[in-house]
Amino acid sequence: MVIVWSLLELLFGGDFSTLSHLWQTVIPEYVRHSLLLMAGVTVGVIVLGVSTAWLTTSCRFPGQRFLSWALLLPLAMPAYITAYTYTGMLDYGGPVQQSLREWFGWSYGDYWFPQIRSLGGAIAVLSLVLFPYVYLITRATFIQQSATTLEAGRSLGLTPWQCFLRIALPLARPAIVTGTTLALMETLADYGTVQYFGVTTFTTGIFRTWYGLGDLYGALQLAGLLLLAVITLILIERWSRRQARYDQRNPRPATPFELRGGKAWLASVVCWLPLIFGFILPAMQLASWSIERWQVWTDPTFWNLTWNSFSLAMVAALLVVLVALWLAYGRRQLPNRWIRTSVAFAGLGYAIPGLVIAVGLLVLLTAADHVIIDISKAWFDWNPGLLLSGTLFALLFAYAVRFLSVALQTLQAGLAEIRPSMDEAARIHGYKPLQVLRMIHLPLLRPSVLTALILVGVDVLKELPATLVLRPFDFNTLAVRAYEMAGDERLADAGPPALMMVMVGLIPVILLSRAMLKSQQNALKEQDFVPVTA
Amino acid sequence: MHSRSKTLSLLQLDHLHIQLGKQAIVRGVSMQLNAGDIGCLLGPSGCGKTTLLRAIAGFQSVTAGAIALAGQQVSSPTATQAPEQRGIGMVFQDFALFPHLTVAENISFGMRHASHQEKQLRVDELLNRIGLPGYQKRYPHELSGGQQQRVALARALAPRPRLLLLDEPFSSLDAELRERLAIEVRELLKKEQITALLVTHDQQEAFAMADQAGVMYQGELLQWDTPYQLYHQPRHQMVADFIGHGVLLQGTVNASGRMASPLGMLEHPSLSAVADGTPVNFLVRPDDLVPDPQSRLRGTIKARGFRGAHNLYTVELTSGVEVLTLSPSHEQLRVGDELGLRPDFDHLVVFAADHCELPGFSNQAPAFPDGLPEAQSA
Amino acid sequence: MHSRSKTLSLLQLDHLHIQLGKQAIVRGVSMQLNAGDIGCLLGPSGCGKTTLLRAIAGFQSVTAGAIALAGQQVSSPTATQAPEQRGIGMVFQDFALFPHLTVAENISFGMRHASHQEKQLRVDELLNRIGLPGYQKRYPHELSGGQQQRVALARALAPRPRLLLLDEPFSSLDAELRERLAIEVRELLKKEQITALLVTHDQQEAFAMADQAGVMYQGELLQWDTPYQLYHQPRHQMVADFIGHGVLLQGTVNASGRMASPLGMLEHPSLSAVADGTPVNFLVRPDDLVPDPQSRLRGTIKARGFRGAHNLYTVELTSGVEVLTLSPSHEQLRVGDELGLRPDFDHLVVFAADHCELPGFSNQAPAFPDGLPEAQSA
C-alpha cells in the first residue's frame, strides 16, 4: 500500500519528456512484445498447469503420487537459470547445434533450428517455470471441490471430460485466474530472462529509462503505467465474475478414476513432459556444471550462503503468509470498501519489478531511519545507525511487499471455496473471528496455506533484485551468487549455487506437498474406487 | 404492564425491515417471544424466514427497526452486536457442519468452557436422543442427509444457548422420526429452559411444538398467535389459506345477520356486526363439511387424494362451486360419485371481500380450486 | 411372461447389495419399475435410500446383484456403465446446484443438444411451473433454501431423462407448495412419459404421487406394492409401524377363527388359517377406533396432539393398553376425560407374534407407546 502510494507520488512529480520520447520510439514495440509474451505465457501455464492439476487429483495412474508433488519442482528453478541452461544447450554455440554441424558437416545457415533466444523461447521457458503456480493453486481447489457437484453434471449426461470442462474448470476459475495472474505478474516483472533472450518488453523499457537515460522518474512513470494495466486486467476479471460464487455445499471428496492402459500411459506422458523440460533437463545441466566445480562443495562460505538463503526463505514465507492470512480473512469478515481496496492494492506488488519495489522501499525506510536517528540523537545522544533500511528488516519488508500477493491470492482462492455458513456456524457458537480462523478456516484451508508457504518460500529463495539492493553488508544468498556468476557469463560457476537453490527449495516442497497429499488421503480414506468402463 | 412484558420477553422484534440488495425482504415485522417459550414461523418458500433468523442471530444487518434480546437492543440500523456475543444457537437450513471435524467434535464445538468429560457426556446424551448412538467418530460426509441434519441439531443444542433458532431442523427426516424428535426437542428445551424460534414447513410440527406461531408472507408477519387461533381464527385471508386445507367461498350478509352462500343460509354471531348486503369471503375447511347422504347440499366428486387414514375429496357442488371434504379411506367413494354434504361450522371465519386480494393465484392444481400462492417474483 | 415383463420394466434391481467401507448399506434389494410409472421409496433416515439411488445413477458400485435399465444390465459387481450413458436424471438431496451458473444456466445445463431458443422456452416453462418466474438471472446463493430445491428439480426435469431419480425433492418446501408441486410434477412426468423413482419422507406425498411404493429398513426393501396396499395390508410389522400411525396389540387366536384381544373379540377371514391358541400381533390404526359414547370399550385420554382438522388422542384403555384415535379438533376432549371407543376394522392386519422382532424400541415418546425405530447404529 504505502509503496504504491509513494510510487504514485513520484509518478506525478517528474516531467514527461522522457516518456514522450520513448512513446515515439520504442514503447510500441515493447508493448507489443509484452502483450505477446503475456498471451503466450497465459496459454502455456494454463495448459500445463490445469491439465496436470486435474490429472493428478482426479485420476489414478502409475506415478501419479510422485508426480503430484514433483510437478512443483520447476518452480524451484529461477527462470533466468532455466533460460541459461537451455541457451547453453540449444544456442548455435551449444552442444546440440555443434553436434549437428559436426555430424552433417553443415555450417551455420545451412539448416533451420529454432532460435531459442526469441520471443518463442521466452514464452516456452517462462511457461515451463511458472506453470506450477497454476498447478498448485488449481490443484488445491480441485481437492476441495465437492463430488456431488460433479455427479450432478454426469446425471445431466456429461462425460467425465465434459464435466471437467463445464463444471470443474469454471468452478476452479478463481484459482486458475489467480495462478495465471501470478505467472503473468512474474512475467511482467521479469527482467533477467527476457533480457537474456533479447526480448524487449515493457520492463526492459523501465530499466532502459533508469539505467540508460539515468531517469529514475521516467522509469517510475512507466512502472506506474504497468501498474495501471495490471489493475485494469484484475478489475476486468473481477467484473466478469460478478456475483457468481464458487463454494459448494457438502464438500464430499470425489472418487478418483482409475486409469488403465492407453489412457494411463497418456496421462503419465502429459504429466512427465513439463517436469522433464521444466526441471529435470535444466537440473541435469546444472548438475553437470556443478561437477566441474566440485571444489565449492567443501567451501564453508558456500554452506553459509545456503543457510542464509534457507533461513531467510523460511522466515519470510511464514511472515508473508501470516500477513496475507490476516488481510484475506479481514476482507472476508469485514467486506467494507476500505479493506477491499487495501487488499487489492496489497496484491499488486508482484507485478512490479523487484528492483523498483526495492527502490521505493528504500525511499520510505531511509526516511523513517532518518527520523529515528534524529530522535535518538536528540534524546539519547546516540546514533543507532540505519535500523530499518540497513538490516534484514528491509529485506523482509521488501519480500512482504513483493510476495504478499502470491500468498494473498492463493489464500483468497482457497477461502472462496469455503461456504460462508461455516463462518456463521462457528460464530454462533461463541467464537470470535480469530478463533474461527484457527478452528475452522485454517484446517479447511490447509492445502491453500501450504501452497502459499511453498510459493512464497521458493520465490524468496529465488528473489534477486530486491535482495541485491536491500541486503546488509556481507550478506549473500545463493540467488545473488548464482546471478553474479551468470551475469559475468560464468555459467559453470553459477551451477553449484543454482543447484543448491533448487535443492534447498526441494526440501520444503517435498515436506509440504506430502502434508497436502495426506490431507487429501484422509478425506478419501473411506472411499472405494469406481472402475471406469467406457 | 410495560415493565412486566419487558422482564418476560426474551426476544423482541420491533418493526424490523431488512433489505438484500435493492429488495425489501423483511417488512415491518414485530413480535415477541417470552423466555422459555417456543415460537414457530410458517410461511411459503422464499418469504423471508431464513433472512429473519439470520438477522436475529446477527449475520444480517437490519435496514430499520430493532431487535432486542432480554430487553437489550442488539440490532438496529446503526449498531449490530457480534453474533458470538449474543448467546444464540442456530440450526442452519443447510446444516453447515464442519467437514473436517468428527460428529463428536462438531457437537461439542460450541461447549467452549466445558471440560473434556462434560463434553463427552453431553455428546453421548445428545447422540442418544437423536438416535445416533455410536456415531461419535464419523465425519459428516459419512452420514446420510437426515443424519447430518440431526447432528446439526445436536450441535446447536449442546451449549444450551439462551435462544435457539431452528431453520427447518427436521426437513430431512421421516415422519416418524420427525414427530418423535419434535417432542423430544420440545421436552429438552423446556427442561433446559431454552427459548426457541423454529422455522418449519410442517404445520403439524408447528402445532405440536409451538407456544406461539406466526405466518409470514412476502416479508410480512401476518399473524402471531397461538397455533389453535391461527388455524381456527385466522385474522388474514392469506393465513387461512396457508394453514391447513380449505377453500374461500363468497357470500352476502343480509339484514338479519345471516349470510347467503353456496352452502345455503349460514348463521354466525360475528355476522351481526356486518352491514346488510356486504359481500364477504368465508373459509370452508374440509372438516367443516361432513358427508351426509340425507343432506340437500349435493355435489359430485371431482378428485380424490389418498392420505392414509382419510381420503381428501374435491367436490363440485351443484352450484358449480368446488369444496373439499374428508372421509375415512375405507369408504371407497369414486371420482364421479354423487354425495351429500352437511355444513358443520364451529367457527365461521369471514373476511371482507375486498380485503387482501390474493395475488396471482395459479389455477393449475385441481385439488385446490382457490389456487396456491406463487413465490413473490423478483 | 418373461419377455413381456422385460419390455415393460424400465428399472429392475436384482438382489442388490452395496457396501460402503466395511458396512453393508443396501442388502438384497429387488424391485422393478415399469416404464412411465412413478415409484416411491420410504424409510427411516439412514436406511440406505440415497445410496440405492446413487447406485442406480451409477455413482456407486455394487457389491452383489445387478441393476438393469430397459432390460440392459448397467451395474454389476464387475462392470459399471458410466452415469452419463444411462440417460438418468437426478435431483440430489443436497441440491448440488452449480454455484457459478445462474438459475437459467443451471436449468438448461443438461439440454446439451437443444438450440438456444428451445432452452429458453423450457427454462421459462419450468420456472413458471415451480413458481419462480423471472428468476432466470439469479445465482443460487441469492435464493432461499426452498427456491434452490425447486431449481434443482427443474434442472433434472429439463432434459426429459428416461428415468428420473428424486431424492427428497420437496423437503424444503411448505406444505401447500409441496402438495401443488407433487401434483404438477406427477402430471409432467406422465405427460412426458418419464419414469421416476422418488425418495420421500412424506407419506402423503408418496400416496399422492406413487404408482408403486416401498419401505426400506436397514438396507432391506421390506415391501414393494401399491400405496393403498402398503397402508392397509402391510406385509411386515415394520412397514405397518412406519406407514401412518398405529399401535400393535397382542391377541390370541382361538378355535373358531376369532381373536381374543384387549379390544374384545375380533373376527377376520384371515384368522381362520391360524392354528388355535396362536399368539399374534395386530395393527390398530387411529381410524380403526371410532369414538362412541355408547361403546363398552372405555378408556382415559392420556395425551392430545393438535393436528389441524383433527386431534390425535392417546387413550389408555381400562385394560391398561394404550391406543390412538382421531377426533375432529372442534370436539374439545381434554386429557383425563373418559370416552368410549368402537372398533371398526376394515382390514385386520395380523402378524405372528414371533415374526420380525422390532429391534431396540425407544419408549420415550408417550404418544407412541410401541416406540419408534432407532436408526441403525454404526
Add this chain to the structure above:
Amino acid sequence: ATINVYSARKEALIKPVLEQFSEKTGIDVRLLTGNGDALLARLQHEGENSPADLFLTVDAGNLHRAAEAGIFQPITSTDVLNKVPAHLHGVDNLWVGLSLRARPIFYAKGKVDPSELNGYEDLASEKWANNVCIRSSDNIYNQSLTAALISHWGEEKTEQWAKGLVGNLAKPPVGGDRDQIKAVAAGVCDIAVANTYYLGLMEASDDAAEREAASKVSIFWPNQDSFGTHVNVSGIGLTQHAKHKDAAQQLIAYLLSEEAQLWYAATNNEYPAVTDVEWSERLQNWGEFQMDDIDMRVLGENNAAAVKLMNRAGWR
C-alpha cells in the same frame, strides 16, 4: 577500524583484493555488492547516515551519474591522484579510475582479412551487410561506445552509423559479449563487437569448446589512425559522508598499487589504470594499441543522448 564499500563490481572480482588489503593494514572491510544504479539510489537516500565510505562502480556513465548526484567528495590524497592519468579522474577528483576495459572489433580468423577493417565505421558499411554481431543497446558498454562516438562524430553522423549498424546485423542483438564472440566462431557473422576480457575468459576457460571458439577469432584494434579504440573505466569515489576518510583513501591507494593492478589484469584481463604497471602476458599477446583518451566525463554526459539515439535507430 572498519570501512564500508558499496560495489557494483561482483564479489568475486573485488573481495580477494579487499581481503589482501585487510591482511596488510589490519583495517576491516565490509562489502555490499549490487546493481550500480540501485546502490547509487541507496546511497542517495541514506544521505548523511549512510554507512558507506567508498562507492566502486563500473563504467564512466555510472561514475558520472554518481558524481552528478553529489554523493562523492573530492579525493585529496595526492598519493592516489598522481598515479592515474588526468583523463581518468572525475570532475574535481570526485572519482578515479581503477582499470580499463577495451571494446574492439573481433573477426573470424582466416575468413576476414584484417586489412579490410579500419574502424567502428566499418560496422555500418555495406560491405558487412548481414555480417555483424553486437549485443543489445540495453547494455552500458554499447551506450558508452555510442556516447564516445557522439563526441567524436557529432550526433547526426553517429545516428546514421547506428542505423547502418542495425541494418547490418546478422542476428537480433541478443546475448552477452561472449555470445557475440561465439557467434563469430560459429560462423553466424564475421565481425563482432565485445569487450576484450571476455575473450580472455574464454581462452582461460576449462571448457574445451570455449577455448576452441576463442581460437577461431582475433582482435582488430579499430580507429588507430584517428581517435583510438574505445575504452571504458571502472572507478571508485569517496562518499560525501564517509566516516572513515583516511582509511578509505588508504584502500583506494592500495587498489592502485602495482600488486592490486596486476591482480586485476590477471584475474579479469582488464588494462591497468596506472600507466607504468606492466601488462599481463595475455594482454601483451593481444598487442599494443592506441586507446581513445577521451575525457571519461563526456561519456557520462552523453549517455542519455546515446540511448535516445539508439532508440531512434531501432537498435534493440
